[in-house]
Amino acid sequence: METPAIVQVTNLEKTYRLGNLTVSALRGVDFTLQQAEFVVITGPSGSGKTTLLNIIGTLDKPSAGRVTIDGEDITSMKDGQLTKLRRHKIGFIFQFHNLIPVLTALENVELPLLTAGIKPKAARERASLMLERVGLKERLSHLPDELSGGEQQRVAIARALANHPKIILADEPTGDLDTKTGSEVVQIMYEAAKRENASVLVVTHDPVVEDRAEKLFEMRDGMISRASQQRTPRESYRLRAIEPVPPEPARSLSQPN
Ligand SMILES: Nc1ncnc2c1ncn2[C@@H]1O[C@H](COP(=O)(O)OP(=O)(O)OP(=O)(O)O)[C@@H](O)[C@H]1O
Numbered sequence: 001m002e003t004p005a006i007v008q009v010t011n012l013e014k015t016y017r018l019g020n021l022t023v024s025a026l027r028g029v030d031f032t033l034q035q036a037e038f039v040v041i042t043g044p045s046g047s048g049k050t051t052l053l054n055i056i057g058t059l060d061k062p063s064a065g066r067v068t069i070d071g072e073d074i075t076s077m078k079d080g081q082l083t084k085l086r087r088h089k090i091g092f093i094f095q096f097h098n099l100i101p102v103l104t105a106l107e108n109v110e111l112p113l114l115t116a117g118i119k120p121k122a123a124r125e126r127a128s129l130m131l132e133r134v135g136l137k138e139r140l141s142h143l144p145d146e147l148s149g150g151e152q153q154r155v156a157i158a159r160a161l162a163n164h165p166k167i168i169l170a171d172e173p174t175g176d177l178d179t180k181t182g183s184e185v186v187q188i189m190y191e192a193a194k195r196e197n198a199s200v201l202v203v204t205h206d207p208v209v210e211d212r213a214e215k216l217f218e219m220r221d222g223m224i225s226r227a228s229q230q231r232t233p234r235e236s237y238r239l240r241a242i243e244p245v246p247p248e249p250a251r252s253l254s255q256p257n
């Protein structure tokens, strides 16, 4: 039996109007993301992947349809509620890391924690732990341009997961990396998310990411369909091989917006 859905998208439509031109970017998308799942959406350029991700991430609004996150209907929420939900429940990973160039790796991961009202000492501890988990214990004080592309993306993964989000949304997270580095980054993202019990939704053109999918979907012309179930015996063995992890200390997410 499947666990409750963390994201439920129902009959989602998005139409962009530019003067006389109308673009139907999403044309009735139904999609479910379950708790702790690693789901990948592929599809050609312009098929609506980023549009869907941005609407689920509350960065954009749909023209019609419904999105619920953790049981709450986001389509009827006000901006303040959306900001709060985004800050506490969603972590983003983009193609170009989006790290702040003048902040160190540690400070980049700390920042969203401090913004969410976590006390400085706890934020520093959590940020260090997350960077250690993505293999960057020795790089805490490096600035982004003193890190390789793969390392920068690992900082972005640590940052996205730092505040215990239930959902990670990743748009072409390996798009800027070579195949080997991309493969390592996907593996780290996968393991870090499993460890945190976070659900991951990745949109990508990259076959390396597709190979990791527990569920694979394909978008075409603003519509989505299930592509196939991906899980080789070796991968399921490796999944079981991930050690159980002690629960994280209770979060303090009391900061009002
Ligand atoms: N702000 C916008 N205004 C008008 N049209 C837009 C806007 N954003 C996206 N579109 C159009 O919506 C369609 C879907 O775009 P989207 O960015 O979701 O595609 P995608 O699948 O992410 O493509 P890619 O793989 O190239 O990133 C495209 O035809 C695009 O031109």
Ligand SMILES: [Mg+2]
Binding pocket: 049, 050, 051, 171
């Ligand atoms: Mg896109």
